[in-house]
Amino acid sequence: MTTWNDLTSAALVGTDRRPYRGDLLQDAAVEVARRRAGRRPDMAPGGAPAPAPVEDRPAVGRRAAERLMRILGGQHDRLLPEWLAAAAATGRRVPPYTLPDLLDRGRRDRSIREHLGVLAGRRGRWLAAYNPAWSYLLDEPTGETWELGGAADRRAHLRALRSADPGAARRLLEGTWERETPDDRAEFVALLADGLSPDDEPFLEQALDDRRREVRQAAANLLTRLPGSRLARRMAERLAACVTITGDVIAVEAPEACDRAMERDGIRPKPPRGTGERAWWLQQVIARAPMSEWELPPDRLLTMRIPDWDVDVRAAWVRGAVLQRDPEWARAMFAFDPISDLLQALPPGEQQELAARFVQGRDLDSQLIMVLGGVSSPWGEELATAVLHKIVRVAATQPWNLGELVRLAGEHIDPALGLLAMSYSPVEPIQQVAALLRFRADMHKELAA
The missing domain is CATH 1.25.40 (Serine Threonine Protein Phosphatase 5, Tetratricopeptide repeat)
Incomplete structure (x- = not known):
């Protein structure tokens, strides 16, 4: 009998170097089917798998389960994490017939596993014990206590x-x-x-x-993130040794070495590929020193001249704003370098205000999509209106370029704003957003029933 190793070896090195008797692709297809169907289950002492334990929680309602199957079947499948999070919040579980598809999806998508640990119920864990591909579920939360849980x-x-x-x-x-x-x-x-x-x-x-x-x-x-900590004071001393401000000039001298004390305080000695060691150490010192040590406001600092290490200093300011969750610096650096990570330092309402202005002042491109992807959900009326307006404008000139923006709008705008979207414009992309908002609104109603 041809082994799986024979097939993979021939496929990897080529049949010219490793001759294969027979039809390689046909035999590989048969072997794949055989391996999927022929795995031997673990057996209980009686010769058969132990029966699944009785569930201790009710399943979601019929309509909610039907919508879950539609999502798993490909209808708005990016809504699966939202469905799972909302279902887990109800304290219920999914019906057994959804488990194979869900567990397979969780094998590929780690982001949904936390909710699966609760929603799969006792039968889900029973199944996971018999299928190595689903065994990840056994490491997810079940609702047990600190002393008894995994x-x-x-x-x-x-x-x-x-x-x-x-x-x-x-x-x-x-x-x-x-x-x-x-x-x-x-x-x-x-x-x-x-x-x-x-x-x-x-x-x-x-x-x-x-x-x-x-x-x-x-x-x-x-x-x-604790400006008064001993670590923050140590980093402030390192910053002072690297930076001097005179008038409108920021003079910078990068560290010559990364000693053990620096490593203990979180500075990594080995730089990523393409970055020099001194530049890497400098970036980390600046990012980890309290932002208040600069004394001048970030808007002012951004206008000043940095003769040496300019790119590294500005990159470190961005890193510091993100790492320290500093709102003032996050606002300033977002205007300088609009990356979505900076928004996480701001309250959800301010995130959406900044994002709305960004959408209004920028053409549709990958940067706009990335920023919107980092804004907390659900989006309120101000951001929703800005995005809908952008969709209408782009629909008139580049309708082929709207796919991801339409999906983001439908997935993140508050479903309660469905009527606003539906009445905003009759153009097809806007109506697609409105339809997706209705789908989500119905989804949450079914789970709350």
Whole structure:
């Protein structure tokens, strides 16, 4: 019998170098079908798989399940994460017949796994235990407690506690810190971003000495967002050694080396490809030093001359605004370099105001699409109107260029604004947006029923 290794070897090196007797493509197709259908299930002691456990939660309603199958079948399939998030919030599960498609989708799309862990129910986990391709589900949250749950359950528990009582969450983590795995420690530290305060500094400063680089990096990132922290003061001293402002000139001297103390504070010694070492160290020092150390407002600094390292300094200002979630710097740097990451430093309402002005003043291009993709949902009337106006204008000149903008509008505008969209213009792209908003509005009604 021809083995799978024989087939793949012949396909990879070519039949000229590895002769193959028979029809390679036909035999490969047969083998693929055989491997998919012929996997041997794990057997219980009685010779048959153990029965699926009884579910402890009700399934979503019939109409909601039917819409889910339509989405899985390709109708507005980018709405699947929204459907899953809304369904998970109801505390219900999906019906069993949807599980194979959903679990296959989760195998390819990691972003939906968190909600699948809840929605798949007990039968979903029963299926995952018999199919290695679906085994990822066994690592997703189930709703168990901190003491009894797996890694994903414990992350979910810590996240919820941190939102309700930041101090209690930190104390809970401190109590089990030495027993946590390196991977879990890194993820737990990152969760402390919610409710971050100076009270967290002693714990995070201690985490800078962790053996795992990811733990140290996560702790340094959070301490960077605390302007009064010891790490922030150390970075301020490094910045002062690199930068001098005289009149309208910013004189810069990049670090000559990256010592262990710098590494401990989150500065990575090895630069990415295409960036010099000194430039890389300089960017990180500037990005991690408190933005208030510049004293002058960012709008003023952006007009000043930087004889050396100009590109690196400005890139570091962008990185610093994002890393430190500094609203003033985010506004200024968005005007200088409109990247969507900067919007995350601003409240949702201000994100949408900035994005609306950006849409009004820019032609449709990939940058506009990227900015809109980073704006928090749902979009309110101001941004919705700006985007609808842009669609009408572009429809008259470049209708072939509208596909992604129409999809973004339909997926992110508040579904309650469906009538606004429908009456805005009779042009076909606007009506497509309105139809997608109706689809989403019906979707949420069905899940709330």
